[in-house]
Amino acid sequence: MKSATPKVLHQICGRSLVGHVLAAARELKPENLVVVVGHAREQVTAHLTETDPAVRTAVQEQQNGTGHAVRMGLEELGGDVTGTVVVVCGDTPLLTAGTLRALAETHHADGNAVTVLTAEVPDATGYGRIVRDEASGAVTAIVEHKDASARQRAIREINSGVFAFDGRLLADALTKVRKNNSQGEEYLTDVLGILREAGHRVGASVAGDHREIAGINNRVQLAEARRILNDRLLTLAMLDGVTVVDPATTWVDVTVTFERDAVVHPGTQLTGATHLAEGAEVGPNSRLKDTRVGAGARVDNTVSDGAVVGAEASVGPFAYLRPGTRLGAKGKIGTYVETKNARIGEGTKVPHLSYVGDATIGEHTNIGAASVFVNYDGQDKHHTTIGSHCRTGSDNMFVAPVTVGDGAYTAAGSVITKDVPPGSLAVARGQQRNIEGWVARKRPGSAAARAAEDASRQGGAEG
Numbered sequence: 001m002k003s004a005t006p007k008v009l010h011q012i013c014g015r016s017l018v019g020h021v022l023a024a025a026r027e028l029k030p031e032n033l034v035v036v037v038g039h040a041r042e043q044v045t046a047h048l049t050e051t052d053p054a055v056r057t058a059v060q061e062q063q064n065g066t067g068h069a070v071r072m073g074l075e076e077l078g079g080d081v082t083g084t085v086v087v088v089c090g091d092t093p094l095l096t097a098g099t100l101r102a103l104a105e106t107h108h109a110d111g112n113a114v115t116v117l118t119a120e121v122p123d124a125t126g127y128g129r130i131v132r133d134e135a136s137g138a139v140t141a142i143v144e145h146k147d148a149s150a151r152q153r154a155i156r157e158i159n160s161g162v163f164a165f166d167g168r169l170l171a172d173a174l175t176k177v178r179k180n181n182s183q184g185e186e187y188l189t190d191v192l193g194i195l196r197e198a199g200h201r202v203g204a205s206v207a208g209d210h211r212e213i214a215g216i217n218n219r220v221q222l223a224e225a226r227r228i229l230n231d232r233l234l235t236l237a238m239l240d241g242v243t244v245v246d247p248a249t250t251w252v253d254v255t256v257t258f259e260r261d262a263v264v265h266p267g268t269q270l271t272g273a274t275h276l277a278e279g280a281e282v283g284p285n286s287r288l289k290d291t292r293v294g295a296g297a298r299v300d301n302t303v304s305d306g307a308v309v310g311a312e313a314s315v316g317p318f319a320y321l322r323p324g325t326r327l328g329a330k331g332k333i334g335t336y337v338e339t340k341n342a343r344i345g346e347g348t349k350v351p352h353l354s355y356v357g358d359a360t361i362g363e364h365t366n367i368g369a370a371s372v373f374v375n376y377d378g379q380d381k382h383h384t385t386i387g388s389h390c391r392t393g394s395d396n397m398f399v400a401p402v403t404v405g406d407g408a409y410t411a412a413g414s415v416i417t418k419d420v421p422p423g424s425l426a427v428a429r430g431q432q433r434n435i436e437g438w439v440a441r442k443r444p445g446s447a448a449a450r451a452a453e454d455a456s457r458q459g460g461a462e463g
Contacts, residue, residue, distance in 0.1 A: 001217075001218060001219065001222075002218075002219075005043075006039060006040040006043055006044055007091055007216065007217075008044060008090040008091055009043060009044065009047055010216070010222055012093055012222065012225055012226040012229055013226060013229045013230055013233065013251075013252065013253050013254050014253025014254050014255050014256075014271055014272065015051075015093070015253075015254055015255075016047060016051070017090065017091050017092075017093045017216055018035065018044070018047075018048070018051075018090040018091075019047075019051050019052075020092075020093035020094075020095070020229075020254075021088055021089070021090055021091075021092060021093065021095060022035075022048075022051065022052050022055065023097075023254075024088075024095050024096055024097045024100055025086070025088060025097075025100065026052070027097035027100070027101070028086065028097065028100055028101060028104060030086070031083070032056060032077055033052070033054065033055050033056065034055070034056045034057070034058055034073045034076050034077060035048055035055055035056070035057050035058070035090065036057075036058045036059075036060050036069045036070070036072050036073045037057050037058070037059060037060065038059070038060040038061070038062075038063050038069075039063065041057075041059060045057050056076055056077075057076070058072045058073045058075065058076035059072065060072045064179075064185055064186055065179075065183065065185025065186040065187055065188070066161070066185075066186070066187060066188035066189070067174055067177045067185075067186030067187050067188040067190065067191065068185070068186040069188075070087055070170070070174065070188055071174045071186070074167075074170070074171050074174070079171060080168070080171070081167035081168065081170075081171060082167050082168060083167050084104060084107060084108070084164055084165065084166065084167065085164070085165045085166075085167045085170055086100065086103070086104060086162070086163070086164050086165075087161075087162065087163045087164075087165065087188065088100070088161075088162050089160075089161040089162065089215060091215045091216045091217070092160070092161070092162070092212070092213060092214065092215055092216075093216065093225055093229065094211055094212045094213075094214055094225055094228055094229060094232075095162070095212050095213065096212060099117070099207050099208070099212055100162070102205055103115060103117050103162065103164050103205045104164055106164075106203065106205040107164035107203070107205070110201065110203045111201060112164070112166075112200075112201045112202065112203040113165070113166050113169045113195045113200035113201055113202065114163055114164065114165050114166070114169075114170070114191065114192055114195055114200075114202050114203075115163065115164045115202075115203045115204060115205055116130070116139060116142065116159060116160070116162070116163050116192065116202075116203075116204050116205070117160040117162035117163065117204075117205050117206075117207055117213065118130050118157050118158065118159060118160060118204045118205070118206050118207065119157070119158060119160060119206060119207040119209075119210035119212070119213050120156050120157050120158075120206070120210060121156060121158055121210045122156075122210075124145075124153070124155065124156050124157075124158045125145065126145050127145060127158035127159060128142045128143060128144045128145065128158060128159035128161075128189055129142065129143050129145070129148055129152050129153065129155040129157070129158060129159070130142060130155065130157040130158060130159060130204065131143055131152060131155070132157075138202065138203070139192065139196075139202045139203065139204050140193075140196065140202075141189075141192065141193050141196075142159045142189035142192055143189075144181070144182075144183075144187065144189065146182045146183070147181055147182055157206075158213075159189060160207065160213035161213070161215070162213065163188070164205075165191070166200075169195060169200060170191060173191040173194040173195055173198075174186075174191065176194050177190045177191065177194070178190070211228055229254075230250075230251055230252065231247065233252050233253075233254060233256075234247045234250060234252060235247075237252070237258050240258065240260065241259075241260030241261060241262075242258045242260070242261075242262045242263075242264065242276075243261070243262070243263045243264065244264045245263070245264065245265050245266055245283075246265075246266035246267075249266045249267050249268075250264050250266065250267075250268050250269075250270075250283075251268075251269045251270070252269075252270045252271075253270065253271045253272060253274075255271075255272060255273055255274075256270045256271070256272075256273075256274045256275070257274075257275045257276075258275070258276045259275075259276065259277050259278040259279075259280075259295075260278055261278055261279045262276035262277070262278065262279065262280045262281070262282075263279075263280070263281040263282070264276070264282055264283055265281070265282065265283030265284040265285075265286075266283060266284045266285075267283060267284045267285040267286075268282055268283035268284065268285065268286045268287070268288075269286075269287045269288070270282070270288050271287075271288070271289045271290075272289045272290035272291075273290045274288045274289065274290060274291045274292070274293075275291075275292045275293070276293050277292070277293060277294050277295040277296075277297070277311070278295045278296075279295050279296040280293040280294065280295060280296065280297050280298075280299075281297070281298045281299070282299045283299075283300070283301075284300070284301065285301045286299055286300065286301060286302045286303070286304075286316070287302075287303045287304070288302070288303075288304045289304065289305045289306070290305060290306045291304040291305070291306065291307045291308070291309070291321070292307075292308045292309065293309045294308075294309055294310045294311035294312070294313060294329065295311045295312070296311055296312040297309045297310065297311060297312060297313045297314065297315070298313075298314045298315070298316075299314075299315045299316060300314075300315065300316035300317045301316045301317035301318050301319075302315050302316040302317070302318070302319045302320070302321065303319075303320050303321070304319075304320075304321035304325070305321065305322055305323055306322070306323030306324065306325070307321035307322070307323070307324075307325035307326070307327070307339075308325070308326045308327065309321075309327050310326075310327050310328045310329035310330070310331060310346065311329045311330070312329055312330045313327050313328070313329060313330060313331045313332065313333075314331075314332050314333075314334075315327065315332075315333045316333070316334070316335070317335055318335050318336050319333050319334065319335070319336070319337050319338070319339075320337075320338040320339070321333065321338075321339050322338065322339060322340035322341070323340065323341070324340060324341035324342065325339040325340065325341070325342050325344075326342070326343045326344065327339075327344045328344060328345045328346035328347065328348060328363065329346045329347070330346060330347045331344050331345065331346060331347060331348045331349065332348075332349040332350065332351060333350050334349070334350060334351035334352050335351070335352055335353070336352065336353045336354075337350050337351075337352065337353070337354050337355075337356070338354075338355045338356070338357075339355075339356045339357070340356075340357040340358070341357060341358050341359075342356045342357065342358070342359045342360075342361070342373075343359070343360045343361065344356070344359075344361045345361055345362045345363035345364070345365065345388065346363045346364070347363055347364040348361050348362065348363060348364060348365045348366070348367075349365075349366050349367065350367045350371075351366075351367075351369065352369035352370070353369050353370045354367060354369065354370060354371040354372065355371075355372045355373060356371075356373050357373050357375040357376075357381075358373065358375040358381050358382065358383050358384065358400065359373050359375070359383065359384040359385070359386065359398075359400075360383070360384075360385045360386070361385075361386045361390075362386065362387045362388030362389070362390070362406065363388040363389070364388060364389050365386055365387070365388060365389060365390040365391070365392075366390070366391050366392070367386075367392050367396075368391075368392050368393045368394035368395070368396055368410075368412065369394045369395070370394055370395045371392060371394070371395070371396045371397075371398070372396075372397050372398070373398045373400065374397050374398060374399045374400060375400045381400075382400035382401040383400055383401055384398045384400040384401065384402055384403075384404075385402075385403040385404070386398070386403075386404040387403075387404060387405050387406035387407065387408065387422065388406050388407075389406060389407045390404055390405075390406070390407065390408050390409070390410075391409045391410075392404070392409070392410045393409070393410050393411045393412035393413065393414060394412045394413070395412055395413045396410050396412070396413075396414050396415075396416060397414075397415040397416065398416050399415065399416065399417045402416055402417065402418065402419060402420075403419045403420070404416065404419070404420040404426070405419075405420055405421050405422030405423070405424070406422045406423075407422050407423045408420045408421065408422055408423060408424050408425070408426065409424070409425045409426070410425070410426045410427075410428075411425065411426065411427040411428075411429065413429045414426060414427055414428040414429050415428050415429070416428055439452050440452065440453070
């Protein structure tokens with residue numbers, strides 16, 4: 001990956017690569033879930049603790065191959081493992097729980113000692129090839145690409161690296177794996193030959209979509225997997241009644257949820273715990289993270305993080321909703337408005353060019369254009385409260401802490417530093433003084449002076 005980040009911690013669609021694998025594995029409800037860690041294990045273990053605290057980890061001090069890794073995993077479980085052991089790779093984020101479940105079901109139904117998940121791929125370069133008995137079709141071996149003959153490299157059915165084993169037979173067979181291969185490693189795939197030679201049944205379960213087993217080894221493959229997974233998520237959403245106008249430019253996380261008749265316009269990214277309620281409409285060109293959009297609400301050209309937008313409310317275009325924003329039903333946050341830690345009541349509007357931070361605004365209030373809630377004194381943040389049915393003038397500064405009572409008005413251009421009683425009009429600005437003739441005296445010969453002189457003549461002529 002050419003990265004300071006361990007491969008399995010690179011993210012697509014809201015989860016790390018290993019996080020996707022864990023999510024799929026968890027759906028099988030395993031008694032134990034063990035992740036074998038080696039390179040950069042401190043980072044990986046910390047991530048696992050945060051992602052799935054119930055996961056157990058086994059340390060592979062030396063990376064001596066896949067067989068050695070599984071042996072370390074079994075030792076973490078005490079060595080004597082009964083039942084079925086399913087082995088998956090940590091870099092296959094497209095693997096689904098359905099495919100894993102089919103593998104386990106095939107394993108039990110066929111009474112296999114080991115069942116390998118396989119797939120037929122257009123290009124098998126780099127993968128271990130599945131060698132079958134020509135007569136019975138049984139799996140006889142898995143040959144790694146580097147060890148394969150020319151005839152074996154022509155095989156398109158490949159090993160996914162995903163297996164279901166009889167636990168006790170696996171533990172015994174791992175003690176017999178040798179390192180006589182080009183890599184000098186313990187190959188897990190050698191277990192198949194060992195078990196077969198011992199007279200046990202080796203079977204296969206073929207994945208319906210070969211893309212599910214794709215491993216990620218570089219940024220190109222990471223982008224390809226992201227595209228596939230995103231398309232899969234959008235397809236599910238559309239089949240559930242969501243309109244996605246342009247899937248090619250719409251990106252979602254696996255944790256995003258929708259209700260029917262939601263509409264997503266082009267150029268939109270929905271991440272984290274974002275939820276669109278019935279009939280909500282988002283985009284174009286919007287980025288929502290951990291944001292809940294109410295039924296029938298409209299969010300246009302907006303960046304939002306940790307906000308709640310009420311039913312039938314409208315946001316944007318070009319709005320920025322920061323964490324703690326709560327917009328009530330039928331409210332409005334308009335063009336070039338930024339909000340943070342603000343509770344804005346039902347039917348209240350903040351239409352234009354304003355900043356609302358650390359504030360509570362009641363119902364059916366209108367905040368005038370170019371208003372700023374001055375919440376920071378250079379050391380601490382302070383709160384502003386504006387009541388219901390207020391009308392605040394344009395270009396107001398509300399210097400917190402301050403309260404404007406219900407039904408109050410504030411005049412345009414005011415700096416509000418004191419509480420305003422309910423029903424009052426607050427005016428906090430200097431008296432206007434006109435100095436006549438100033439332009440002619442201070443800017444003689446200028447365009448402004450000539451325009452003023454012409455206006456004076458016209459006024460005199462009309463008089």
